[in-house]
Amino acid sequence: MLHQYPEQVQSEFAEWFAAPYDTEAKDGAMREQWEKLEPSLNGFKTRCSYKTVLEKIQKSEARVRRTAVMRSVLRVAAAVVMAFALITSVKLFVESERRVEWEEVYVANGQSREVTLNDGSVLRLAAGSRLIYPTEFDGDVRRVYLSGEAYADIAKDEHRRFIVSTEQVDVVVHGTKFNVRSYESNSEVELMLLEGAVDMQTKSLSQNRVISMRPGDFLKLDKRSGRVIYESVPKDMFSQTPLTQKLTFINSRLGDISMQLERLFNVRIIIDQAELAEERYYSAFVNNESLDRILSTLEQNGRMSYYWKSGTIHLCYNK
Numbered sequence: 001m002l003h004q005y006p007e008q009v010q011s012e013f014a015e016w017f018a019a020p021y022d023t024e025a026k027d028g029a030m031r032e033q034w035e036k037l038e039p040s041l042n043g044f045k046t047r048c049s050y051k052t053v054l055e056k057i058q059k060s061e062a063r064v065r066r067t068a069v070m071r072s073v074l075r076v077a078a079a080v081v082m083a084f085a086l087i088t089s090v091k092l093f094v095e096s097e098r099r100v101e102w103e104e105v106y107v108a109n110g111q112s113r114e115v116t117l118n119d120g121s122v123l124r125l126a127a128g129s130r131l132i133y134p135t136e137f138d139g140d141v142r143r144v145y146l147s148g149e150a151y152a153d154i155a156k157d158e159h160r161r162f163i164v165s166t167e168q169v170d171v172v173v174h175g176t177k178f179n180v181r182s183y184e185s186n187s188e189v190e191l192m193l194l195e196g197a198v199d200m201q202t203k204s205l206s207q208n209r210v211i212s213m214r215p216g217d218f219l220k221l222d223k224r225s226g227r228v229i230y231e232s233v234p235k236d237m238f239s240q241t242p243l244t245q246k247l248t249f250i251n252s253r254l255g256d257i258s259m260q261l262e263r264l265f266n267v268r269i270i271i272d273q274a275e276l277a278e279e280r281y282y283s284a285f286v287n288n289e290s291l292d293r294i295l296s297t298l299e300q301n302g303r304m305s306y307y308w309k310s311g312t313i314h315l316c317y318n319k
Helices: 007-018 024-040 044-062 071-095 254-265 274-278 291-301
Strands: 102-106 113-116 122-125 130-134 141-153 161-165 169-173 177-182 188-195 198-202 210-213 217-222 228-232 247-253 269-271 280-285 304-309 312-317
Touching: 169 177, 169 188, 188 198, 188 247, 198 217, 210 217, 217 247, 228 247, 247 254, 254 269, 254 274, 254 280, 254 291, 269 274, 274 312, 280 291, 291 304
Parallel strands: 141 161, 269 312
Antiparallel strands: 102 130, 113 122, 122 141, 130 141, 141 177, 161 169, 169 198, 177 188, 188 217, 198 210, 217 228, 247 280, 304 312
16 A cells, blocks of 8 residues: 555655654554554564554553644645554664664743753753754754754754754754744744754645745744745844843734743733734843833833733733
């Protein structure tokens, strides 16, 4: 059955399946296929592989459901999971002599964290971010998976590309500094290049694009429309953003801004009118301003007012 699917579909599914995300959909599909296969298994090594995969599925089902960073690929995977899952799993768990170990880091709201990879690359993670990375890079591609925001200082390696893979884009680099903001709940993906050169590759859109960037370029991808907006901004606006609590909003929706403030200050914010969430703002906060100072500034620059009620911040239109 495998030959009936296009190579691109097989490749996308293989990438999704090999990624270290124990999503409910993946686990359920794998469990169903393995249980159907078990009576026909032959050979000690294959049986051991079956048990290994089944144990991983059972463990993952007991965990809190993780963010589906590659949700868009699931739509492609659904068409081929019946035919391709067993072949891919055998390749990963039987043929491979060396298994790559993965680490997962989650940064709670109100916090930040710095992660140093084994190649010397450094990623500074903002509040509410999740990073999955190998303890040791193997092969000709260095790849990590991100949901959230990170300031990245990537070690140069002429022989191995570095890829930061998010739900909507891949950031392909060789050695550079950039800031990427790609939360699953946000309506837009933002990428600011500080040094070096990167390509931003969109994925799972009706027409995917590869966009080359130069230092000072700022790109914003609207998840809803697929539109890419270019801006040119001072590089110091994004330098080491997560750890120094610099906040930069460039033509950002108030809905996205409110979620960013929730993560950074560990508060709850409600926007009273749905239309207000679509209002856009340009603002930069570089001196570790307080939450009230930030909200007051936004209030002065737009049609928004805010008030506290029972420990929750409410945003509403000016009266």
